[in-house]
Amino acid sequence: MVRSCLKYLLLLFVMQLIGMQIHAQSARIDSIRTATKKQFDGDNFAAALPYSEQLLALFPADGRYQYQTGVCLSKSSLDLLRAYKLLRLASQKEVPVEVYYYLGDVCRRLYRFEEAIDWFRQYMVAGGGKVFNNNIVEGVVTWCENGIYLTKYATDIQVLGQAKVSLDSMIYYYTVSPGEGQLGPMPQELISKVDRKIPRRIPLAVYYPSATSGDPDVIYFSSYGKTEMHGLNLWKTTKTNGTEWEQPVELLNPISSDGDEIFPIPALAGAVLYFASNALFGMGGYDIYKSTYDPASGKWGVPENMGFPINSPADDFFFVPDKDGKTAMFASNRNASGDSVVVYKVIIPLNGINQSLSGVAERVAAAELRTVATKVVITDTPTRNKPKARVEGLQYDLGYMELMTSLFLLQETQDSIRKKVDLARIAFQKEKGALRNDSLGNEIMRLEVGQRRVSSQIAELNRAATFMEEQFLAKRSPEVAVTGPISGFDFLFSKKVVDFFGNERVVALRRLWNTTVKLDTAFYASLELLRERKDLETMLTVSDQPDVVSRIKQSLADIQAKELLSPSDFLDKRRLLSVGIHNIIKERLLELAKDPEQYFEFQAANADMISAQGIFNNSKNVSATLDNFEGIRDALWVEERGLLRYKLVVASMLQLDLVDSLKRNIQRLEHRSSIPFYVFEQPKPKDIQASLKPDAKPSVAIAVKLKSNYSTGLIVADPFPYSSDNPIPFDESLPIGVIYKVQLGAFSQPIIFSSFKGLAPITGENLKSGTIKKYYAGRFFTLADAQVGLVLAKSRGFKDAFLVSWLKGKVVPLTRAQNFEERKPEADKAVPTDLSEFPTNNNKFFRVVIGTFEEVLPSGAQGIIGDYAKGKEVAKKLISDHVVSFSVGNFANFEEALHLKEALLSGGFVEAYVAAVSVQE
Numbered sequence: 001m002v003r004s005c006l007k008y009l010l011l012l013f014v015m016q017l018i019g020m021q022i023h024a025q026s027a028r029i030d031s032i033r034t035a036t037k038k039q040f041d042g043d044n045f046a047a048a049l050p051y052s053e054q055l056l057a058l059f060p061a062d063g064r065y066q067y068q069t070g071v072c073l074s075k076s077s078l079d080l081l082r083a084y085k086l087l088r089l090a091s092q093k094e095v096p097v098e099v100y101y102y103l104g105d106v107c108r109r110l111y112r113f114e115e116a117i118d119w120f121r122q123y124m125v126a127g128g129g130k131v132f133n134n135n136i137v138e139g140v141v142t143w144c145e146n147g148i149y150l151t152k153y154a155t156d157i158q159v160l161g162q163a164k165v166s167l168d169s170m171i172y173y174y175t176v177s178p179g180e181g182q183l184g185p186m187p188q189e190l191i192s193k194v195d196r197k198i199p200r201r202i203p204l205a206v207y208y209p210s211a212t213s214g215d216p217d218v219i220y221f222s223s224y225g226k227t228e229m230h231g232l233n234l235w236k237t238t239k240t241n242g243t244e245w246e247q248p249v250e251l252l253n254p255i256s257s258d259g260d261e262i263f264p265i266p267a268l269a270g271a272v273l274y275f276a277s278n279a280l281f282g283m284g285g286y287d288i289y290k291s292t293y294d295p296a297s298g299k300w301g302v303p304e305n306m307g308f309p310i311n312s313p314a315d316d317f318f319f320v321p322d323k324d325g326k327t328a329m330f331a332s333n334r335n336a337s338g339d340s341v342v343v344y345k346v347i348i349p350l351n352g353i354n355q356s357l358s359g360v361a362e363r364v365a366a367a368e369l370r371t372v373a374t375k376v377v378i379t380d381t382p383t384r385n386k387p388k389a390r391v392e393g394l395q396y397d398l399g400y401m402e403l404m405t406s407l408f409l410l411q412e413t414q415d416s417i418r419k420k421v422d423l424a425r426i427a428f429q430k431e432k433g434a435l436r437n438d439s440l441g442n443e444i445m446r447l448e449v450g451q452r453r454v455s456s457q458i459a460e461l462n463r464a465a466t467f468m469e470e471q472f473l474a475k476r477s478p479e480v481a482v483t484g485p486i487s488g489f490d491f492l493f494s495k496k497v498v499d500f501f502g503n504e505r506v507v508a509l510r511r512l513w514n515t516t517v518k519l520d521t522a523f524y525a526s527l528e529l530l531r532e533r534k535d536l537e538t539m540l541t542v543s544d545q546p547d548v549v550s551r552i553k554q555s556l557a558d559i560q561a562k563e564l565l566s567p568s569d570f571l572d573k574r575r576l577l578s579v580g581i582h583n584i585i586k587e588r589l590l591e592l593a594k595d596p597e598q599y600f601e602f603q604a605a606n607a608d609m610i611s612a613q614g615i616f617n618n619s620k621n622v623s624a625t626l627d628n629f630e631g632i633r634d635a636l637w638v639e640e641r642g643l644l645r646y647k648l649v650v651a652s653m654l655q656l657d658l659v660d661s662l663k664r665n666i667q668r669l670e671h672r673s674s675i676p677f678y679v680f681e682q683p684k685p686k687d688i689q690a691s692l693k694p695d696a697k698p699s700v701a702i703a704v705k706l707k708s709n710y711s712t713g714l715i716v717a718d719p720f721p722y723s724s725d726n727p728i729p730f731d732e733s734l735p736i737g738v739i740y741k742v743q744l745g746a747f748s749q750p751i752i753f754s755s756f757k758g759l760a761p762i763t764g765e766n767l768k769s770g771t772i773k774k775y776y777a778g779r780f781f782t783l784a785d786a787q788v789g790l791v792l793a794k795s796r797g798f799k800d801a802f803l804v805s806w807l808k809g810k811v812v813p814l815t816r817a818q819n820f821e822e823r824k825p826e827a828d829k830a831v832p833t834d835l836s837e838f839p840t841n842n843n844k845f846f847r848v849v850i851g852t853f854e855e856v857l858p859s860g861a862q863g864i865i866g867d868y869a870k871g872k873e874v875a876k877k878l879i880s881d882h883v884v885s886f887s888v889g890n891f892a893n894f895e896e897a898l899h900l901k902e903a904l905l906s907g908g909f910v911e912a913y914v915a916a917v918s919v920q921e
Helices: 002-041 045-058 063-076 080-090 098-109 113-125 134-150 193-197 360-367 398-431 438-474 495-501 503-542 546-560 567-592 596-617 626-654 659-672 677-681 783-795 814-819 859-868 894-906
Strands: 153-155 158-166 182-185 205-208 218-223 233-238 261-267 272-277 287-294 316-321 327-332 340-347 353-356 738-747 762-767 772-780 802-807 810-812 844-853 873-880 883-891 913-918
Touching: 002 045, 002 063, 045 063, 063 080, 063 098, 080 098, 098 113, 098 134, 113 134, 205 218, 205 261, 218 261, 218 272, 233 261, 261 316, 272 316, 398 438, 438 503, 495 503, 495 626, 503 546, 503 567, 503 626, 567 596, 567 626, 596 626, 626 659, 738 783, 738 814, 772 783, 783 802, 783 814, 802 814, 814 913, 844 894, 859 894, 883 894, 894 913
Parallel strands: 287 316
Antiparallel strands: 153 353, 158 340, 182 205, 218 233, 261 272, 272 287, 316 327, 327 340, 738 772, 738 802, 762 772, 802 810, 844 883, 844 913, 873 883
């Protein structure tokens, strides 16, 4: 009887436990469904993708999750073939009718234009049109029909090189120009109010003609102008004399359309214009077009599509030919996702379309734009040579050869672990979502921890080997005193290099680098502890076995008991060391680097070293977290790249054997930018493409002074416009009217350029005979614009920044300055010697300034005035051509005027404000 009761109780307990697990699993699934729906319905497809992938892994036959995952993959441009397969499966089940539209769009981007048209027709037949209306569907069907025609033939494009880059850095990779001018960011003076309000996914650039070339003094650019109703259209401004440019005029049909036109680039002395459009004859996205100017009629000809494979169903834009018409560069996101593009450099074919295509496979192959350079195939596990001495003569040293053997074995172990990690990751990805094996995930983490430990051991052995090599080489250079390990500076032992730098500089460099290596070793040891702690914390969240949890917690306790390097102590010392090494090398090379290629590398190295020092300067108060340490680690890498480039300059000047190996190392590291190291630990692609290099001197936007005044505002400039050749202006004369600036701080010494974190424009003011220097950011003519600039400055780390306003050249309170904002600054007039204020007695009345409009006061504002200020005068003031300011008054007191202002603000007239006016005025 007792035994039966025990069995019953045990069975009941097991059933309750199973029920609790089922309930927990159900709650977890419900939370994933909720998160998926929230992100998917909000069109946040990249954020919805991991959730929908989990649901698909749990319910692989469910059409809802096939549909959601397929849409997310399609929208994120991650895996179009898999998106197609999932959407095909979903289309046979109860899912939204939009599945047919998405199938059509995926097929279009996969060059299956004929199939895409069938899916779009099925969408309409099935009752579509609510989400994607008839006009949208007809438009994409037209794209498909155009695609069928355009891909019948392909231009014989020869690709010389390519680079996958971010949109923000794209312009730096362009090494060709259609004339003797230069490419650069769009001038601030040409950016309209509407342009500033609408965020752009693609940052625009323009071609600045050279003053000494045969190019016409014309700048073409893309802008909304005064309204966004007709999209981005092409405009031009023509230089009138040595300093000013005409007000921009819009290029009309057939160039401009109701869609967007971007990146106009003139060529052949203005006879041809290349640009991109998403609304002309094309196959979807942006296509590149060419229009020829007819001098007889004074008009541009009908734009001609540049054809396939320059154009594709993706976005293709920013086509720039060289001045000889032999090569060109353009950008495309056909082989990229997110905010990245591939910049291609190609040979322009002399003949037109000359290769016929048949079938989807040939279209896809042609669109890949493979580089003509020989492909290099990398095996999964590199075959290493047997251990050997890296320095001639050391092969007879037993201790050194034992060390090299250990290094060889560790490298073999590292390759083996890397291969195991790759295989485990593939298996882990196949299992998907909640069905993934936790033990497999733990195994991956364990392998990665082991991989990093082996990497650390390899680094230690490399340092020891380098030290032995330096000691050996030092015996051949007795004039250089040995002070300790100087990993990375072994080239200083060459007699040529010692003679080049001088014995005193070489000894100083070695001592500085010796200290640097010791300091960095301590930093990387702390970084490794933080990484191990992060790994253990992650393992703890996915482990449910008590003994495993206990061991993990004990390991965490052991790590937390160890002392980490203080970031502030490290940064204070590290910055001084970096500056010292930089200045010693730079000072010597600046005297002698005359060759253009050497000077190019010198400037690139100099920029890297300054960037690293800027990160050190701006990270003084960081806490000891993994993210902060990895940010500092990136600065160390940037410095390493700069030193490699300096070494290349020296090796090139002295014709050392290091030149080729240094070039390979720099090329391999060149595109890491701010991407963490570990991203590049991943398996490499099988085919390596010839890679383009960024310009060491990124172009800066050139000031274009238009006939009317524009506020210069505040931007984050990349690259920063100020340098030793273009210093920050100090003590500039102020206009008569109102002007606002953001005060960043006052300092007793000049501030290095990197401290401004890209903010521009920057101006300064000398106080106390120059012993104190104030720095200001931006230049604004309205308080509303200035407040936006203040937010930007604070977001860049200037938490104590505040606004300062001037009236007639004298500092005044912000509220007083705002009352006189209608008095537009007159930039060409100096500040008068009589700086007396406007009348300050109590004989005032108040007016409400509604805002600026194009000639006519909007009817909405008229209705509000009728309700809140009936019978009051509405005054009109001409600001510029066709632009008028309206104000209402007069009000006897501020409170009465305030009611009208608030009503206008509520009605959408956000520029409304109250102005106090003296009776004498």
